[in-house]
Amino acid sequence: MTDRVVYFNGEYVAESAARVSIFDSALMFGDMAFEMTRTFGQQPFGLLAHLDRLYGSLRLLEIDCGLTIEEMEAKTLETLARNQPTEAEDVDWQIMHNVSRGPLPLYATVFDGATEPTVSINCWPLITHMGGFLANYRDGLRLAICAQQAIPAHLMDPKAKTRSRMHYQMAVLQGARLGAGIWPVMLDPDGFLAEGPGWNIFLVKDGVVFSPEPRNCLLGVSRGNVLTLAERLEIPVRQANLGRYEALQADEIFCTSTTYCICHAVEFEGQTVGDGGPGPVFQRLQAAWKEQVGVDFVAQAEDYAQRLAAWREAELAVGVS
Numbered sequence: 001m002t003d004r005v006v007y008f009n010g011e012y013v014a015e016s017a018a019r020v021s022i023f024d025s026a027l028m029f030g031d032m033a034f035e036m037t038r039t040f041g042q043q044p045f046g047l048l049a050h051l052d053r054l055y056g057s058l059r060l061l062e063i064d065c066g067l068t069i070e071e072m073e074a075k076t077l078e079t080l081a082r083n084q085p086t087e088a089e090d091v092d093w094q095i096m097h098n099v100s101r102g103p104l105p106l107y108a109t110v111f112d113g114a115t116e117p118t119v120s121i122n123c124w125p126l127i128t129h130m131g132g133f134l135a136n137y138r139d140g141l142r143l144a145i146c147a148q149q150a151i152p153a154h155l156m157d158p159k160a161k162t163r164s165r166m167h168y169q170m171a172v173l174q175g176a177r178l179g180a181g182i183w184p185v186m187l188d189p190d191g192f193l194a195e196g197p198g199w200n201i202f203l204v205k206d207g208v209v210f211s212p213e214p215r216n217c218l219l220g221v222s223r224g225n226v227l228t229l230a231e232r233l234e235i236p237v238r239q240a241n242l243g244r245y246e247a248l249q250a251d252e253i254f255c256t257s258t259t260y261c262i263c264h265a266v267e268f269e270g271q272t273v274g275d276g277g278p279g280p281v282f283q284r285l286q287a288a289w290k291e292q293v294g295v296d297f298v299a300q301a302e303d304y305a306q307r308l309a310a311w312r313e314a315e316l317a318v319g320v321s
């Protein structure tokens with residue numbers, strides 16, 4: 001058993017004991033909102049932005065999780081504090097919030113007659129995510145459009161971050177069929193770039209950063225950070241309808257997500273992006289990001305990649321004791 005603990009419905013329990021019921025609405029409908037925040041230098045980055053989005057998702061799903069946003073923040077910080085001593089001091093963390101409506105009332109008798117929302121907060125060392133990501137920073141991403149489309153906002157608004165994600169999983173499966181290591185880009189039903197199954201996409205043309213108009217994609221916290229950093233660096237940004245054509249003319253393409261922050265693409269639909277390396281706008285944004293958070297996350301990925309095998313071994317050894 002690992003030493004990590006999880007905030008689970010008002011208590012702190014061992015990670016292996018944090019279990020969602022087979023009767024939970026999360027399992028029945030994918031009826032769960034979630035968030036993924038990371039730390040830099042062991043401090044959560046953009047926690048309030050993530051919690052704001054979580055509570056926005058919960059409002060859309062009509063779930064009252066029973067905690068105010070301030071209480072959720074306090075529980076989050078406590079969960080992190082309880083887990084930090086289980087790793088070396090230079091290890092950063094993923095913080096995951098999962099909130100479902102709880103078990104379906106039909107099965108209430110299994111739960112002493114009352115069903116409550118299922119609320120969990122867990123922390124996971126970023127050694128695995130970042131260590132495993134190193135090759136992408138180094139080699140750049142290869143993107144291709146997949147058959148699966150983004151679900152448009154008039155059907156189910158993607159601005160809510162929910163566990164109802166089969167369409168993202170289909171995109172991942174299709175990406176793998178398009179070629180080993182291909183990252184799938186979903187178009188919206190009008191044929192415009194929407195997002196990837198876990199990340200936002202940006203194009204750069206003639207020094208201007210372009211982001212898909214935020215209608216049919218998640219408003220990524222990292223996407224928001226690109227807009228902030230670009231403004232600070234006086235790099236012009238436009239939010240627009242962008243298609244396959246625009247992506248093929250782009251000087252640079254990059255992707256953003258909470259764990260790895262920002263990573264450049266070297267290929268789109270089998271064609272080389274720019275000169276096939278990290279472009280100048282991307283490099284300025286990445287440097288500003290590292291400075292902003294006080295962590296060189298690429299160097300961190302290199303460090304974690306070296307420690308990953310030993311970390312896994314230690315984790316497994318604890319697991320059997």
Ligand SMILES: Cc1ncc(COP(=O)(O)O)c(C=O)c1O
Pocket residue numbers: 036195196197198199200217218219220221222223256257258259
């Ligand atoms: C569908 C989707 N788009 C974009 C993102 C990037 O969002 P963020 O930058 O907040 O991590 C995510 C993150 O999980 C996602 O699931």
